Amino acid sequence: MTHPDLTRRTLLTAAAATIIGFNTTTRTWATTNTPTPPGHIAPLPPLQGTLTTNPTTTTAHAHDFGRLTTTTPYAVLNPAGPHDIANIINYARHNGLKVAMNGQSGTGNDLESHSNYGQAGAAGGISINARALNRIHTITPTNATVDAGVTWAQLTDAALAQNLTPPCLTDYLHLSIGGTISIGGIGSTVHKHGLQADTVESIEIVTGTGRILTATPTRNPDLFHTALAGAGQVGIITRATVKLIPAPTRALVLTLTYNDQHTFLTDQQTILNDGRFPSQVGEILIQPNGQPPRYKIEAVAHYNTTPPNPQTLLTGLNPTTTETNDTTYRDYTYRADTFADTIKNLGYWNAPKPWLSLFLPATTTPTFLNQALPHITPDDIGAGLLLCYPFHTNKLTHPLAITPNEPTTYLFDFLAFPHPNTNPQPALTRNRTLYNTATQLGAKRYLVGAIPNMTQTDWQNHYGPHWTTLTNAKNTYDPTHTLTPGQNIFP
Known part of the structure; x- marks a missing residue:
């Protein structure tokens, strides 16, 4: 030989x-x-x-x-x-x-x-x-070109040095840019700027046939729109040009708490529709001993020199309590680091984390919450969070970022950090049950979560009319099904 x-x-x-x-x-x-x-x-x-x-x-x-x-x-x-x-x-x-x-x-x-x-x-x-692949190639007043392995934290700090910022950031910044734009990348400004994938102007990508291509909305547009939020099914993104906008200096954080779900959802819808806050997150606080959940909105106003009047910002809203905190824009963008450090110190970081991320139709969100929340305990969440907040679906520009067929959807983000040594199997079974309940109400999944036993029928139902879009792109750009098998979309 x-x-x-x-x-x-x-x-x-x-x-x-x-x-x-x-x-x-x-x-x-x-x-x-x-x-x-x-x-x-x-x-x-x-x-x-x-x-x-x-x-x-x-x-x-x-x-x-x-x-x-x-x-x-x-x-x-x-x-x-x-x-x-x-x-x-x-x-x-x-x-x-x-x-x-x-x-x-x-x-x-x-x-x-x-x-x-x-x-x-x-x-x-x-x-x-x-x-x-970790190089930041260029930063201009309107965009940055970076390798896919650069993290959002690295880009954010490099951009802030020039008084700029990415318009859409995940809560936890130490994620690769190529990774988040491949599945979407959602954060607290989604209602203003869409997903991180929607802030991408061009990509360099290696297809499943080994071709190195540049894709933009006008150059290889089918590849551009199926690679972004396409779950890695058509190629490996190696470089991206993403939008930047002027960065504010300060962040005024208003924490609004609620005792009832209806007022919580109503105020979230009011904030969404009038756009008074550039950053908006809702959270559901599961209470012990079967007590009713409480609810929280974290609404953030940005400014440079003169802070806005909190009372003006609260006009028309009906929280039970209100708390105000003034911080730097950078400190707010890095707020999850303190949470991550705490989780690590308590031993939760390396434990199993059966997350569940769904997009709920606004019209059926109350129904889903009323069916789901009684079956979620504080121990199910552990040291984690249960987020719930709305955005307009027309902010998403790529067809494979699948959302319900309604103008407004709610992210239901069950970010469980169960106590260490907890058997994850019951939580996976729960995720599947909640997924089945949600899809019967018109919901779709966000692809980062843990949902067991997804079948070809499940995927076809998830993508709906865009199943043809995905399969045609797969057959064109990865006909041997070489890429990203872990999504289990294709056998």
Whole structure:
């Protein structure tokens, strides 16, 4: 058996051997210093980055933030650029391997995919470490061009240094930009600016056929609109140009609490419709011992020098209590860091987290809440949050960001941090039950959550008329179904 010449960078490094290719017969890697079993060896393609089977690295890519699944890849690619990704995708599709991008988001040593149910996994395939693509290329007064592995925190600080900010930010900023725009990316300004995917002006993407393409609303528009919020089904985003807007200096945070659901929802709708706050989040506070839930709205006004009058901002609203806090814009955008540090210190961060994210039709939101909330206990939420807030569906511009067929939808975001050592299986069963209840009321899912046993019928019902849009794009740009198998959309 002979092999073509292989440069040092082409070689795949392992803990104790240099690997020269993949044995497609035995589905194992062929090394230079161990006997090679009979079979066909597919030599590795040229790479400027590195591909490793080091167990420490593959194990780090085997789990995600949800800690509900294990999807250990055969190897991990640290790409030097899009050409490495294109070469690996071509190699994978010709050798029956799967490929997925892994954001490796977070801070310090707590780096992992921030998917919740194995969505970024590539079990028995090749995982691409997005952190290797970490350059901010340009910042202008209106946009920034960044590699897909740059986090929103990195971009936010770089933009703030020039008095700019991304218009839409997730609550937790230490997430890769490529990862969030691939599934949408929702935050407290969705009612003003849509999802993070809606703030993207162009992308560089490697398709499932190994082509490196630029996509914009006018150049490869079908690819542009199916890659953004498309769950990684048509390509691996490697670079993006995202909008920036002038950054305010200060944030006036009004915390409004409510004793009854109707007033809570009515005030949220009032705030949404008149647009008085650029940032709006609602939260449901489940009470112990079967007491009725309480409710909270966090509404934020931005300013530079003179703070707005809180009483003016509260006109027409009917909270039970009101609290006001004045802080810097940056401190507000990083507010989740304190929460994350607390969760880590208490041992919740690495425990299983069966999250559930739904988009509810506004007309049936009260019905769903009345059916769902009696079955949710404080222990179900643990140290987490249960968010519920509205936005207008016309703010979303990409067809695969699926929302109910109504002008207004509510995000129902069950961000559970159950107590450590809690068995997650009952929570997964609950998620499935709540999902079934919600879909009967016209709801759709947001793709980060943990919903077990999704079938092809479930996915077809989820996408509705856009199922054809997705399948046509999949057949065009990833006909061998090589990419992002962890979403389980395609068999």
